[in-house]
Amino acid sequence: MDAEEATVIKARSFSPVWLLPIFALILAAWMVGRELMSHGPLISVEFQSAEGIEAGKTKIKSRSVEIGVVEDVKLSEDFDHAVIYARVEKDFEALLRKDSQIWIVKPRIDNNGISGMGTLLSGAYLNLLPGKDADYSKEFIGLEVPPLIPETSEGLRILLTSDNANGVGIGNPANYKGFRVGKIETAAFNEKTRRFEYQVFIEREYADLVCTSTRFWNESGIRFDLGAEGVSIQTGSLESMISGGVSFDVPEGVGPGNPCEHGQEYELFESYQDMIDQPYLHFAEYILLFDTSVRGLRKGAPVEYRGIQVGSVVNVSMDYLPEDAAYQARSNPVPVLIRVDPGRFRYGDNPEAVEITRKLMYERVEMGMRAMLSTGSLITGGMYVAVDYFEDVEPAIIGKLGEYETIPTISTGIAQIERQVTDLLEKLNALRLKKTVEELEETLVSTRSFVESAKTTFAKLDVILEDEDTQELTGSVNEATLELQKVLEGFSPDSGFYRTLNEALDEIQKASENIEKYTNTLNSKPNSLIFSGSQSPDPEPEVE
Secondary structure, three states: OOOOOOOOOOOOOOOHHHHHHHHHHHHHHHHHHHHHHHOOOEEEEEEOOOOOOOOOOOEEEEOOEEEEEEEEEEEOOOOOOEEEEEEEOHHHHHHOEOOOEEEEEOOEEEOOEEEOOOHHHHOOEEEEEOOOOOOEOOEEEOEOOOOOOOOOOOEEEEEEEEOOOOOOOOOOEEEEOOEEEEEEEEEEEEOOOOEEEEEEEEEHHHHHHOEOOOEEEEOOOEEEEEEOOEEEEEEOOHHHHHHOOEEEEOOOOOOOOOEOOOOOEEEEEOOHHHHHHOOOOOOEEEEEEEOOOOOOOOOOOEEEEOOEEEEEEEEEOHHHOOOOHHHHOOOOOEEEEEEEOHHHHOOOOOHHHHHHHHHHHHHHHHOOEEEEEEEOOOOOOOEEEEEEEOOOOOOOOOEEEOOEEEOOEOOOOHHHHHHHHHHHHHHHHHOOHHHHHHHHHHHHHHHHHHHHHHHHHHHHHHHHHHOHHHHHHHHHHHHHHHHHHHHHHOOOOOOHHHHHHHHHHHHHHHHHHHHHHHHHHHHHOHHHHOOOOOOOOOOOOOOO
16 A cells, blocks of 8 residues: 655745734834824923922923923932923923023012912922023023013113122112112122122113113112211112112213113112212222321212312222332321212213313313312211312422322311411410419409408498498588689689789799709809809910
8 A cells, every 4th residue: 555645735924813913013012102202302400409399290381381290300410409300292392492491380478579379289380481592402400589570571681780789689679760660680699700790671661761871779778878968868769668679860960871782781889879979980080198187088078179079089098008208208198099070070971081181180280279178067077078279389290109190289177277276285385374374373362352351441431431420521521622612713714813823933934944044054164153254264375
């Protein structure tokens, strides 16, 4: 029997059974891909603290619209800050610009009031303010404080710098003539320049009020000032008095400037008075050397020419003196640094005006202009520097002291009076006043004794006058006086006795003249009493 051949049947290469798992796998891949495609980017935001943020719960919003959720919260590699990872939906990816701002919204109480109270129930969330930069970014540094004014807001942003904080802070108003036109956005201390810096935002409709001639000053609280003019009180608006703020304006006498640019820097004056005292940007500085006391002369005191302010005092310090024997020999004069403002002379507020002022100062000093100290207020003792022309002064020119030029000074006013009083006291000390005072005391004692004796005498005289015998004696004296008056009437020029007496006196006068002649003759010729007549001269022998 022959062996049967096996029939070989080829199996199918693909079984329909596999269609179902393959379809399921494709569907799953498509769903995963779609899910991945629908997911937006994962961004990272750095904060100093992630307080109130929870992964999977905390939302990220923009203009109160939910655009994502926080997926994770971690510490940075150096443990210095917190990093929040949030997933932003694909539809809102265009909001992620390089200048976009993100901050945590939570309950806050600050100068601007109370905010974020709605998060007490819903919880804190991240708020994103989209920027305008063309560059895309997924890494951000969060703001610890919500921005007062968005960076995208239209307006003018400038920088104010100051040596002191003086109560100015974020959110304080920026006022123009008492009207609020902006806010202080940021406040920081620059360690390199050692100055405080404030970024101020001026609203778009008021941006034209700021120019290169604008001056800013601190308007916080109430300021009392004791100066050469006396006591002054400065106050701002009620809001600035309570919370602080700044004001700006163009000072009177300063010409209009050019339009202001974004980011331009300005000096923040400590007060309105400080701004008025030094409203100009360009000035010429000089050193004054005084040999008298400068007590009462303070920084900011005015420099006046015949009552008109032309500058101000910058500083009073011995540091300006060099270690030179020539200056030591002058009894250590006190140096005072002043500045002269060309703008006050209508020369302009620019470098060219400073050079004109310096040239004119040379001519004026040669013509007799000098600087002196004057008292501005007898109540406060405040002093100021006065410059004027004086006659009979020694010729002088502008000198040099280090990097500064010097203007000659003279001593007048109170200093001169003090010197005169000192000289008078020295002369009085040189007198023998002690002996004079002792003699005067002896004279006063003698006078006092005389007065006491006089009082006693007058008292006794009163007793005598009150006696009846004295009164009768007074009557007798009156009768004798009447009799004497009658006798004296006989000696009147019209009486016969007076004429007889005059004739007798004439005869006596003639006899007296004869006696005087006779006496003179006896004195010159004693023998005339024996020999009468003239005598011939004695004969003189002839010479052969």
